[in-house]
Amino acid sequence: MAVYFDNNATTRLDARVLEAMLPYLSGPYGNASSLHRFGRAARDAIERAREQVAALVNGRPKDLIWTSGGTESNNLALKGVCEAARPTRLLYGITEHPAVLETAEALRARGWQVETVATDGEGRVDWARFERQLAGGPLRLVSLMRANNETGVIQDVARAATLVHAAGAWLHVDAVQAAGKIAVDFAALDADLMSLSSHKIYGPKGIGALLRKAEVELLPLHHGGWQEQGLRGGTENVAAIVGFGAAAELAQQELEARGAHLRALRDRLEAGLRALPGTRIFGDGVERLPNTLQFALRGYEGEALLMQLDRKGFAVSSGSACASGRGEPSHVLLGMGIEREIAAGAIRVSFGKDNTMAEVEQFLALLATFAAAPAPAALRS
Ligand SMILES: Cc1ncc(COP(=O)(O)O)c(C=O)c1O
Numbered sequence: 001m002a003v004y005f006d007n008n009a010t011t012r013l014d015a016r017v018l019e020a021m022l023p024y025l026s027g028p029y030g031n032a033s034s035l036h037r038f039g040r041a042a043r044d045a046i047e048r049a050r051e052q053v054a055a056l057v058n059g060r061p062k063d064l065i066w067t068s069g070g071t072e073s074n075n076l077a078l079k080g081v082c083e084a085a086r087p088t089r090l091l092y093g094i095t096e097h098p099a100v101l102e103t104a105e106a107l108r109a110r111g112w113q114v115e116t117v118a119t120d121g122e123g124r125v126d127w128a129r130f131e132r133q134l135a136g137g138p139l140r141l142v143s144l145m146r147a148n149n150e151t152g153v154i155q156d157v158a159r160a161a162t163l164v165h166a167a168g169a170w171l172h173v174d175a176v177q178a179a180g181k182i183a184v185d186f187a188a189l190d191a192d193l194m195s196l197s198s199h200k201i202y203g204p205k206g207i208g209a210l211l212r213k214a215e216v217e218l219l220p221l222h223h224g225g226w227q228e229q230g231l232r233g234g235t236e237n238v239a240a241i242v243g244f245g246a247a248a249e250l251a252q253q254e255l256e257a258r259g260a261h262l263r264a265l266r267d268r269l270e271a272g273l274r275a276l277p278g279t280r281i282f283g284d285g286v287e288r289l290p291n292t293l294q295f296a297l298r299g300y301e302g303e304a305l306l307m308q309l310d311r312k313g314f315a316v317s318s319g320s321a322c323a324s325g326r327g328e329p330s331h332v333l334l335g336m337g338i339e340r341e342i343a344a345g346a347i348r349v350s351f352g353k354d355n356t357m358a359e360v361e362q363f364l365a366l367l368a369t370f371a372a373a374p375a376p377a378a379l380r381s
Pocket residue numbers: 008009068069070071072074097099145147148149174176177197198199206208320321
């Protein structure tokens with residue numbers, strides 16, 4: 001038995017997405033920049049996918065730039081905006097994905113003034129401190145995520161947008177985990193830039209997008225091609241783009257049904273965990289993604305418990321996929337002010353559309369045996 005509960009790390013390619021992609025792997029092989037019929041077939045497929053992905057977040061197709069995924073989208077947003085201006089101030093949330101925080105730190109090394117936005121104990125922006133920071137001098141860009149990849153905590157980015165715009169800056173929203181799981185509306189949130197990734201929504205890996213309002217000045221990360229308005233040169237990966245388009249359309253059509261199913265699984269797990277002694281749930285009591293639950297079991301160290309669970313057939317995460325294996329407690333939980341020893345016990349469960357209630361019941365039964373038994377010395381934090 002192998003049960004996959006790590007869907008925030010990546011998801012399984014949907015069979016319908018694969019079907020949409022296959023013709024573009026073996027059939028029309030033209031370069032989308034070519035003017036002949038081979039090229040036009042590829043171009044048409046790319047433009048249809050652009051409409052599908054933009055529609056998922058109520059964006060305009062002409063504002064969408066293809067990238068290789070969420071990491072590149074975040075890099076393009078931060079470096080692209082900052083390098084289009086002389087060194088100035090950039091703010092980013094303390095619980096952001098490494099693709100934002102390490103990019104911001106790289107900009108700091110190149111002379112930009114970089115500050116973190118603090119959160120409360122549940123991972124939401126500390127608004128009073130944020131407003132003081134916004135008033136603290138000229139500002140170019142703020143980067144905040146719509147939903148956190150570890151805790152699932154949802155950020156009020158529309159409120160942030162109003163404040164950021166009043167301060168004369170632009171707002172970048174990392175919506176990689178939110179899009180396709182909850183309704184995300186680029187226009188209503190009033191974001192200026194938004195990062196998306198295909199492989200979190202049952203599409204192929206290695207393809208993503210950055211939405212950018214036309215007025216946001218942006219420089220490309222690399223040179224040598226005029227594709228994507230000159231902002232992302234290189235011959236397009238047509239099959240991957242078509243796959244992202246198909247995955248986005250399915251996510252939009254099935255958003256409510258998937259959401260209800262995921263919420264039922266998550267709520268059952270949460271109720272079961274609360275019944276176990278000494279369980280701590282992170283982001284407790286605040287709005288979270290319907291598929292995500294991060295928790296700690298008293299006495300257990302996260303990565304050791306992860307390996308125990310893996311041996312019993314359950315694939316979970318101890319934080320973000322990238323942080324796993326480093327042995328450091330999650331920067332997200334530390335940023336929320338959680339004590340190191342408790343943060344070191346974190347386990348993240350992220351359900352996908354194909355998980356079942358029976359799997360959750362089996363998982364809970366297994367966790368109950370761990371919670372009842374004193375943790376072996378090797379598992380203790
Ligand atoms: C919030 C968030 N942003 C960005 C990324 C990076 O996306 P990608 O894997 O497509 O590069 C991830 C991936 O885990 C993520 O969770």
